Amino acid sequence: MLELRAVNAGYGTFQALFDVDLDVRAGEAVGVIGPNGAGKTTLMRVISGLIRPSRGSIRMEGTDVVATPPHKIVSLGIAHVPENRRLFPQLSVDDNLKMGAFMKEARSHYAERLEVVFDLFPRLKERRHQMAGTMSGGEQQMCAIGRALMSNPKLLLLDEPSAGLAPVVVQQVFELVKRIRASGLTVLIVEQNVQQVLKVVDRAYLIEAGTIRASGTSAEMLASDTVREAYLGV
């Protein structure tokens, strides 16, 4: 579904990604792990069109993402939930979700999409009239993911969905990711919480200093000495 080849990207003269190759197949959940400043967020930004690679190719179901105007990247089926959730705090859950269905096609299937999101996250349905800014961090994360799902994406990009949440809520967020994955959606998820993320993804990439250092199935990553020593404290 998604194919990155030799992607280089950065900010001005600073290079943050070096020749990144990455594949996500339809129906898979794929993790990206690595230390602070490794380039994980930059990778998400480059896939969602927020920044342009200086070199390399990105294809979504064969379509050249780099040649696609940034505002059309959502219509390729790529939805991005950034680390800072940025809901509209004074709008209700319902209205925040409505914002996610901004494209013409999504607007016409608004009621159906809303049902899909509420089926996945029943708690959002209970709180649909509550102002988003008054919800807990975990509920806001659910709302941000729900809003991204309103565009009926094929690929969901989650950037550190557990960041800043209490341990018990982190658990709930990973349960959500499991449910999203079970619904058949393809997911690419960046996480610092290596132990947890490897429980919910099929495969993962380890990125360090802008370079893919290792990749493999979750079981292979859990068994890898590099991952165990640096990220699992074993």
Ligand SMILES: Nc1ncnc2c1ncn2[C@@H]1O[C@H](COP(=O)(O)OP(=O)(O)OP(=O)(O)O)[C@@H](O)[C@H]1O
């Ligand atoms: N807007 C920006 N302008 C300049 N440099 C940036 C910008 N955003 C990120 N960087 C730099 O790019 C490098 C990669 O950052 P990135 O945010 O992609 O890493 P990360 O792996 O997501 O880190 P973290 O886990 O801390 O979020 C870092 O050296 C960072 O300082």
